[in-house]
Structures are given as structure tokens and as C-alpha cells.
Amino acid sequence: MESCFPILLCGLCFMSLVLQISYALDSISAGQNITDGQTIVSAGGNFELGFFSPSNSKNRYVGISYEKLSTGRVVWVANRENPLKDSSGVLKLTPEGVLILLNLTDGVVWSSNVSRLAQNPIAQLLDSANFVVKEENDNDLGNAIWQSFDHPCNSLLADMKLGKDREKGLDRYLTSWKSRDDPSPGEFTYRLDTSGYPQLILMNRSVVQSSSGPWNGIRFSGIPQLTQNAVFGFGLVFNQNEIYYYFNLLKSSVPSILVLNENGIVERFNWVDRTQGWILYSSPQTDDCDTYASCGGNGSCNIATSPKCTCLTGFVPKDPSNWEFGDWSNGCVRRTELDCSGGDKFLKYTQVKLPDTRQSWFNERMNLQECEQTCLRNCSCTAYSNLDIRGQGSGCLLWFGVLMDIRLVNDNVQEFYVRMAASEVGSSFSGNTGARKSTGIIVGTVLSAVLLLGIAAVFTKYRKDGQIFGFSHQSRSEDLDLPMFGLTTLVNATGNFSEDNKLGEGGFGAVYKGVLKNDQEIAVKRLSENSRQGQVEFKNEVAYIAKLQHRNLIKILGCCIQVDEMMLIYEFLPNRSLDCFIFDQERGVSLDWPRRFTIINGVALGLLYLHRDSRLRIIHRDLKAENILLDNEMNPKISDFGLARSFGGNESEANTKRVVGTFGYMSPEYAINGFYSVKSDVFSFGVLVLEIVSGKRNRGFNHPDKCLSLLGYAWTLSRDQKFMELVNPSIASAFNPVEVLRSIHVALLCVQNNPHDRPEMSSVVMMLNSESTLPQPKQPGFFYETSASEASSSSDSRHKKYSANEITISHLLPR
Structure with missing residues (x-):
């Protein structure tokens, strides 16, 4: 028995140690x-x-x-x-x-x-x-x-507080990482601003990038996507000691996180067990109207119109000349000054994001009538609304001075009242003046467009054997809802369309560089007189891109329809198109891997906006290296929407007898059978990524031993774990192998033969920027180089024999 005592003692000591270690885990x-x-x-x-x-x-x-x-x-x-x-x-x-x-x-x-x-x-x-x-x-x-x-650093998790603790002297806010590999504080911050009524503000150092609008009791006024859902709840706590925004998980099994990334984008990611990865759920920054004060003071932004900026009713541009050219930064001023002696009235707006509240005052106990009278008694007060829209509404929020950062938000029911001189408020504005204002603008735009179309038709009808050139009387007037440039202005800007200013020439005409009188550089796309195909594409481009605003989409500045000329005017991008770099050995050296990866991600975000976040739900149908333009910092801009199509309602795919696009980028189901969907663009994106990584064109690529296409070659290397043989030598000396391998893997998932196997762009964006395990890609479409050619000849022969499909292929030079 005595001999067992040391063993027992050792056992107790061991158990004690285990307990201590367990406690200390x-x-x-x-x-x-x-x-x-x-x-x-x-x-x-x-x-x-x-x-x-x-x-x-x-x-x-x-x-x-x-x-x-x-x-x-x-x-x-x-x-x-x-x-x-x-x-x-x-x-x-x-x-x-x-x-x-x-x-x-x-x-x-x-x-x-x-x-x-x-x-x-x-x-x-x-x-x-x-x-x-x-x-x-x-x-x-x-x-x-x-x-x-x-x-906090760059992430807001469930039950964290984004805001201030006055008692403890804390200000909790997010700060971006400097880069993906450097967690030191970057240039961007995201905080709850309490200098007026609470709102979230994103800043680049000391410059405001975007704001959420004030909290209205349900959500922030400018973030309509912040709605009740099955994943997380959210709210604003506002008391004497603390004021903060928070969210909490409704299902502990579904993690959710809000991240301020290194590029200044606020994104919410949810975890998906099925794919074992994060998926982008939402972002408060969806389009250019979310850029702070994009229309200046007393201006309003509507992403569904072009130009996107208008002055509030009773206001006029402060700088009319620059306003016409798309510089709205100076905003608008009153047409009639206020009369503080008691002669002012209010115009009511709904369906708008409420202005920046940093110059505001609020009272939680006032009703709306008391709020109006309080505003009238203060000569500096310019607008008012309820604080809380729940129930019958309660509280009072007043604005002072210039009204900044207003935009159209269709889901907003909060009423907002702008102070006006009595002469600006007629009996016709007793109802929803915001809606009446929009109606007036639309009617004016329609009349202007009809007049311009009539002039264009008169000058061109007899030149085309009785066919009206470009637009028929059935064309929708909103197709031309763009600033109009005069022909003389463009002739002077381009040196009378000098060959020295020609940037490129494609199937629809030539593109010229121009410089306006204010030294703004532009690109002018001039429709060729003998381009019958281009007339349809011109209408498409006007109809779609005028309503699309995203940092990774080309920005259109206006159009010109005069005499027999049809032209589109774009922002000028000095670095031309992506193909000039990735397919050129000398210039390709300047496009290192970090820049290429940024381009891949930028194109992915642009497509995600087109497919999911834009009002029109666009399928591009001609995504290729030539249609990716690069700005000063080599950021990508998707261009050329001439072949684009939109889906409405619950539509997700369509069929056409007129197959258009570029072989090498077209998906098999589209090239052969005319079926297109968002998965058609996903296929094109996958091809593009493989071209960016390899520096080789898919169209015309032929493996010397196996007659494989670039897609088949990449898939074979992946299967054999020889990814690196695909990488272009110009970037092979200095690149991130994890990012390169992941890009190739994601690209191969995008080019799978069956469209149902391909991921959607939301998943693509998530996969490119996460470390989740990816599924193995199945064999790609057009595995052999000859299969794409056979698809082309098959379509051509079918057209000739059965007239089933009209194959119209565009090969455009760099813009």
C-alpha cells in the first residue's frame, strides 16, 4: 500500500496540471x-x-x-x-x-x-x-x-461597438490595413460621426469619401440594403453615456463580419459552410452616387439617369459652364433668396437619402409641426424632418446651411422638407414635390430627346434609302438621356478628327483623343457612316452605360447627334487597353503581378456590379482584354457596352438568333446554341484571367504536342500540379504564388463547360480574396483549340443552310 502512495501522488499532480492547462486554454x-x-x-x-x-x-x-x-x-x-x-x-x-x-x-x-x-x-x-x-x-x-x-482594427464583429463611450473617453472606429500584407493603419477610417445627428462616415485621411445618412430609427437613411434578414440584427444605441452602432448574430452557426478593406471599401462577408468560404453579402458603397457630395451642395444624385446630377427644385447650377461638362462639384445655389421675415415655405421630398448631418440639430420630443416652426424661426435653418420614422414618426432634425450628399433612394419613405422662398412653392407642389420634380425633369428630357431625334432623322433618312439612321421613332427617349456635345466642340477638340489623334478603330468606327477648352481630355467614339451593325450597338451603349456608374466601368460624359454624325464621349484613359500590355513582351514587364491581380479583382467587381448590384442587371457579352481600359494608376475599367443585354424581374438566361461577340471569349452554349446568361460573362472572365496570368491569347493558342486550347492547356497543367508552367516569364521572377495559383484555379472554375458548374461573380470575388478551399474544376469548354473553330464554322454553316444563327463577330482595336 505504501508503494502505491508515490504513484497516487504523481497521478494527482498530473491531474492537477491537466486541470490547470485546461483552465489556461x-x-x-x-x-x-x-x-x-x-x-x-x-x-x-x-x-x-x-x-x-x-x-x-x-x-x-x-x-x-x-x-x-x-x-x-x-x-x-x-x-x-x-x-x-x-x-x-x-x-x-x-x-x-x-x-x-x-x-x-x-x-x-x-x-x-x-x-x-x-x-x-x-x-x-x-x-x-x-x-x-x-x-x-x-x-x-x-x-x-x-x-x-x-x-478595433479593420473588422467589426458581432457585439462590438462602433462609436463613442463618453464616460470612458473612447472612440471606437475601423482603420483599414495599409495593404493585404501590411496590417499597419492605412489611409481609410470608418466611424460613427456624432458632431450632429449620428451617421457613419468613411474618410480617406481627412477627406470624406461617403456617408450613410442619419439613423432614422430603422436603419441609416442612405443604406437601403441594411434590412431585416435571417443572419444578423442591428441597431443604434444612443444614451447619455454611449452612442454606438452594433450588430448581433441571429444564427451563431453563420458568422458575419464587416470589414474596411485596404482600398477603402466597406464590405460585409458571411460564412458559407457549403463552400467553406466567405461570400460578399453587401456593401454600403454600390455606385458613384455613394461618393460623398458627388453632385455638390444642394444637388441630388440619381444613378438611373444621365447626367446623374440635378439641382433641387428652385436651385440652379452655381457654375453652369462646368456643370454642363459633368463637373458638379460646385453644386447649386438658390434661384430666389429666402425671406426670413416669414415669407418662406417648404417643399416635401421622399425617396431620398437625407443630407449630411454634421451641421444639424435635433430634439427627440418635438413633433413634425413643432419642428417646422422651429426651423422657420431660425434664419439659418434650411430643412427639417422627423428623427424617427417608426409609427407616426417622432422627433425633430434640422439642417443649417448648404444641403450636402443627397441622392435618390427608392426604398426611403422618410419625408424631408426643404426651405424655399414662397415664390418657388406653387399650389402644384403641395404634394410630393420630389416626385413632381422628377416628372418635370423627365418630361423636359423626353421633349429634348424627341427634338434631337427628329433633327437626326430628317438629315439622315434620305441618305439611307428611306431608313432612319441609328434611331427609329420607336426608340425610347431615355436612350439619349445624356449631356449633348456640339459637333463644333468635338471637331475643335480632336483637331477635326485628325489621324494623329486616332486611338484605334473597330467595327463600329474610330476612337479619337480630344481636349476640351477647359483642358479636360476626352475620348470620342465616332460611328462610321457605313457601319450598319454599329447603329444598334450605339443605341445599346447609350441605353446601358449612361445608367451604370461604378469605379470599374468606363465613364461616359455625353453624346453628339448632329447632321449625320453619331458620337459618344468618354473619359480619356491614357494607358489604353489591357491587351496592349499582357500580349506585348516589352510593355508587359511594366505590368507586374500586383497590378495584374488588382486588374483581375477590379474586373470581377465591375462584373459583379453589372450582374447583381446595378438597377438594370446587365450581361456584357463581349468581355475581353481589348475592352478593359486602364487609367493612370492601371485600374481597370470595363468598356464597350454595344453588345450588352439586360435582364429584368426573375430572368436569368435568354436565347438569341444573333450571336455576337469574340470567339475565344464566348462560352460554348452561347457560341453554338445562342444561349446566354450571367454565366456567359463568367466564362469570358475566366478566359481573361488565364490570359492575364499567361500573357497568351486563347484565340489562336495551339499547344505544339496536344493541340490544346489555352483553357485545355491550363486545365491539364492544373491536373498535373504544374501550375507554374502557365505563368508568363515577365512576372515569374517576382509574384505571390498563392495569389497566382488561386487566380488560375478560380479561372478554371469559371471556364467549365457546363454553365451550371460555373460560380457566380459574387462567389468569384469572394474566392479571389479568401483562403477557402476551392472545388476541383471540371474540364473546360473548348478544351481543344480546334473546338472553338468548329463552333465558329458550325454556327456559320448553320446560318448559311438554315438561317438559324447570324454570327456577327467584332474584333476591335484598342481604344
């Missing part, structure tokens, strides 16, 4: 530390804290990341401004409750700032991802000595 006590290679994991296993290096960096950081999810997304970084250069770092908790990160020489790299000292502290990682320093037996987070949730 999610925390460390005073005097304990975490070294590089060690981690602590939250009790439920959701999150992990430890040392890490970003994907393309050797620097070491202490951070918190998802532990259960395969991507391991980092949500918080301690020493983001001061990285460790090696793996010698040690994170310690002092007896006073201070977290310190030490380097090899025991120098302090980072420490937590505490306002009071602890008696018996522990640092615990909670299942919410909050890393908390607290007294050991005190679980009230209100008494926490320090917590990471009070010092």
Missing part, C-alpha cells in the same frame, strides 16, 4: 506568457490568439483569428504599427494587469494602456473574439481593465 494569468508558436483558444473554439505573418510578409504580429473556419481570417492585430522582425516575441501579462509584447532584447514592442491597476488579473480570449484583461473572478465586461473590442 483560453487565458493567461499574471506572470504567464505566450511565445511564438503558442496560442490560446476561446472556450467554444471559435477564435485563436497567437503570432502570425501575413501571406506575403516575414513580419510577425500578435493577432486574433477565426480558429474553426478554414480561412483563419485575422480580425484584430495588437502590434500593427510595430511588427516583430523574427520569432523571438513574447506576450506577457504583468501583475498590474498590463499586456506587453517583448522582442529578443526585452524591448517593449506593444503594450495595452490601462487606466487602473489590477489586483489578480487574467487575460482571457472570449468566444466573441474579445480579448479581455479583468479581475479573475469578475465577469462583468463593464468592469474590464482593458479589452480589444475597445481598440
Whole structure:
């Protein structure tokens, strides 16, 4: 029996040690530390804290990341401004409750700032991802000595607070990473601004990029996509001590996170178990009207019209000449000044995002009538509305001075009243003046368009054997809802369409560089007189691109229909088109991998906007390297919407007898059978990505041994784990292999033969920018080079024999 005592004692000691280790899995006590290679994991296993290096960096950081999810997304970084250069770092908790990160020489790299000292502290990682320093037996987070949730980085998680704690002197806001591989603070911040009534503001350093509009009791006025859903709830807490925005998960099994990325885009991602990856759920920045004050003071932005900017009723452009050329930054001024002696009235607007509230005043107890009288008594008050739209509405919100950042939001029912001189408010405006204003603008636009169309028809009808050139009387007037340029203006800008200014020539005509009198550079697309195909495409381009606004789409400035001329005027992009770089060995060297990856992502975001986020739901149908233009910073802009088609309602696919596009980029089901859908663009995108990576054209590519197309060659290399043989030598010396492999993998998923196997662009965007496990791609369409040619000849022969399909292929030169 005595001999068993030492064994029993050892067993008890071992069990005690196990219990201590189990207790310490999610925390460390005073005097304990975490070294590089060690981690602590939250009790439920959701999150992990430890040392890490970003994907393309050797620097070491202490951070918190998802532990259960395969991507391991980092949500918080301690020493983001001061990285460790090696793996010698040690994170310690002092007896006073201070977290310190030490380097090899025991120098302090980072420490937590505490306002009071602890008696018996522990640092615990909670299942919410909050890393908390607290007294050991005190679980009230209100008494926490320090917590990471009070010092967010670029991510807002469930139950975090975005806003201010007046009692503790805290201002919690998001700051972007400097780059994907550098978590140090970037240029962008996203915070709850409380200088007036609360609103979310995105800033690039000190410059406002976008604002959410004020909270209306249900959501922020300018974020209509923030609605009740099955994944998360949200709200605004506003009391004497705190004011903050938050969200909470309705299903713990579906993680959701709000991220401010390094490009200044706020995005919400939801986790999808089926694909084991993050999917982009929403973003408050959907189009150009979300750019702060894009129409200037007292202007209103409507992305569905062109030009997108109009003055509020009773206001006129402050700088008419620049306004006509699309420079709306100076905004609008009153046509008739206010009369503070009591002669002012109000115009009511609905379906608008309410203006910037940094120059505002509010009262929670007033009703709407009291609010109006309060505004009238203050000569500086320019507008008013209810604070809270729930029920019958309550509270009072007043604006002072210029009204900034108004845009049309169809889902908004909140009433907004703008102060006007009595002479500007007639009896016809007693109802919804916002709607009547829009009607007046539309009627004016229609009459102008009809007049212009009539003139164009008279001058061209007899030149085309009785056929009206370009537009018939059945054309929709909104197709020409664009600023009109005079022919003389364009002749002078282009040097009478000089050959020296010609940028390129395609199936629809030539493109010229021009310079306006205000030194603005433009690109002029001039429809050729003998281009019958171009007349249809011209109408398409006007109808679609005028209503589309996105940072990755070409920006149209106006059009010209005069005498027998039809022209479109675009922003000028000095770097021409993508094909000039990726298919040119010398110029291709200047397009390194980071730029190529940025282009891939930009094109993906542009297509996502067309397919999902634009009002029209556009299928481009001619996505190719020649139609990707590059701006000064090599950012991509999708161009040439002449072949585009839109879907409405629940439509998702269509059939045509007129197959148009470019072989090598067209999907099999479209090239052979005339079926097109969003998956047709996805196929083209996949081809484009493979061309960007390889520097080789798909059309005409022929493997010397196997007669494979570029798609078949890439798929074969993938199957044999020889991805790197596809990479263009000009970027092979310096690139991120993880990004390259992922781009190839995603591209192969996009070019699968069956359209149902291809991902949608929302999944493509997510897959390109995550570390989730990807499915294996099936064999691509047009596996052999000859199969694409056979598709072409098959379509041609079918047209000749049965007149089933008209094959019209465009080969356009760089713009």
C-alpha cells in the first residue's frame, strides 16, 4: 500500500496540471506568457490568439483569428504599427494587469494602456473574439481593465461597438490595413460621426469619401440594403453615456463580419459552410452616387439617369459652364433668396437619402409641426424632418446651411422638407414635390430627346434609302438621356478628327483623343457612316452605360447627334487597353503581378456590379482584354457596352438568333446554341484571367504536342500540379504564388463547360480574396483549340443552310 502512495501522488499532480492547462486554454494569468508558436483558444473554439505573418510578409504580429473556419481570417492585430522582425516575441501579462509584447532584447514592442491597476488579473480570449484583461473572478465586461473590442482594427464583429463611450473617453472606429500584407493603419477610417445627428462616415485621411445618412430609427437613411434578414440584427444605441452602432448574430452557426478593406471599401462577408468560404453579402458603397457630395451642395444624385446630377427644385447650377461638362462639384445655389421675415415655405421630398448631418440639430420630443416652426424661426435653418420614422414618426432634425450628399433612394419613405422662398412653392407642389420634380425633369428630357431625334432623322433618312439612321421613332427617349456635345466642340477638340489623334478603330468606327477648352481630355467614339451593325450597338451603349456608374466601368460624359454624325464621349484613359500590355513582351514587364491581380479583382467587381448590384442587371457579352481600359494608376475599367443585354424581374438566361461577340471569349452554349446568361460573362472572365496570368491569347493558342486550347492547356497543367508552367516569364521572377495559383484555379472554375458548374461573380470575388478551399474544376469548354473553330464554322454553316444563327463577330482595336 505504501508503494502505491508515490504513484497516487504523481497521478494527482498530473491531474492537477491537466486541470490547470485546461483552465489556461483560453487565458493567461499574471506572470504567464505566450511565445511564438503558442496560442490560446476561446472556450467554444471559435477564435485563436497567437503570432502570425501575413501571406506575403516575414513580419510577425500578435493577432486574433477565426480558429474553426478554414480561412483563419485575422480580425484584430495588437502590434500593427510595430511588427516583430523574427520569432523571438513574447506576450506577457504583468501583475498590474498590463499586456506587453517583448522582442529578443526585452524591448517593449506593444503594450495595452490601462487606466487602473489590477489586483489578480487574467487575460482571457472570449468566444466573441474579445480579448479581455479583468479581475479573475469578475465577469462583468463593464468592469474590464482593458479589452480589444475597445481598440478595433479593420473588422467589426458581432457585439462590438462602433462609436463613442463618453464616460470612458473612447472612440471606437475601423482603420483599414495599409495593404493585404501590411496590417499597419492605412489611409481609410470608418466611424460613427456624432458632431450632429449620428451617421457613419468613411474618410480617406481627412477627406470624406461617403456617408450613410442619419439613423432614422430603422436603419441609416442612405443604406437601403441594411434590412431585416435571417443572419444578423442591428441597431443604434444612443444614451447619455454611449452612442454606438452594433450588430448581433441571429444564427451563431453563420458568422458575419464587416470589414474596411485596404482600398477603402466597406464590405460585409458571411460564412458559407457549403463552400467553406466567405461570400460578399453587401456593401454600403454600390455606385458613384455613394461618393460623398458627388453632385455638390444642394444637388441630388440619381444613378438611373444621365447626367446623374440635378439641382433641387428652385436651385440652379452655381457654375453652369462646368456643370454642363459633368463637373458638379460646385453644386447649386438658390434661384430666389429666402425671406426670413416669414415669407418662406417648404417643399416635401421622399425617396431620398437625407443630407449630411454634421451641421444639424435635433430634439427627440418635438413633433413634425413643432419642428417646422422651429426651423422657420431660425434664419439659418434650411430643412427639417422627423428623427424617427417608426409609427407616426417622432422627433425633430434640422439642417443649417448648404444641403450636402443627397441622392435618390427608392426604398426611403422618410419625408424631408426643404426651405424655399414662397415664390418657388406653387399650389402644384403641395404634394410630393420630389416626385413632381422628377416628372418635370423627365418630361423636359423626353421633349429634348424627341427634338434631337427628329433633327437626326430628317438629315439622315434620305441618305439611307428611306431608313432612319441609328434611331427609329420607336426608340425610347431615355436612350439619349445624356449631356449633348456640339459637333463644333468635338471637331475643335480632336483637331477635326485628325489621324494623329486616332486611338484605334473597330467595327463600329474610330476612337479619337480630344481636349476640351477647359483642358479636360476626352475620348470620342465616332460611328462610321457605313457601319450598319454599329447603329444598334450605339443605341445599346447609350441605353446601358449612361445608367451604370461604378469605379470599374468606363465613364461616359455625353453624346453628339448632329447632321449625320453619331458620337459618344468618354473619359480619356491614357494607358489604353489591357491587351496592349499582357500580349506585348516589352510593355508587359511594366505590368507586374500586383497590378495584374488588382486588374483581375477590379474586373470581377465591375462584373459583379453589372450582374447583381446595378438597377438594370446587365450581361456584357463581349468581355475581353481589348475592352478593359486602364487609367493612370492601371485600374481597370470595363468598356464597350454595344453588345450588352439586360435582364429584368426573375430572368436569368435568354436565347438569341444573333450571336455576337469574340470567339475565344464566348462560352460554348452561347457560341453554338445562342444561349446566354450571367454565366456567359463568367466564362469570358475566366478566359481573361488565364490570359492575364499567361500573357497568351486563347484565340489562336495551339499547344505544339496536344493541340490544346489555352483553357485545355491550363486545365491539364492544373491536373498535373504544374501550375507554374502557365505563368508568363515577365512576372515569374517576382509574384505571390498563392495569389497566382488561386487566380488560375478560380479561372478554371469559371471556364467549365457546363454553365451550371460555373460560380457566380459574387462567389468569384469572394474566392479571389479568401483562403477557402476551392472545388476541383471540371474540364473546360473548348478544351481543344480546334473546338472553338468548329463552333465558329458550325454556327456559320448553320446560318448559311438554315438561317438559324447570324454570327456577327467584332474584333476591335484598342481604344
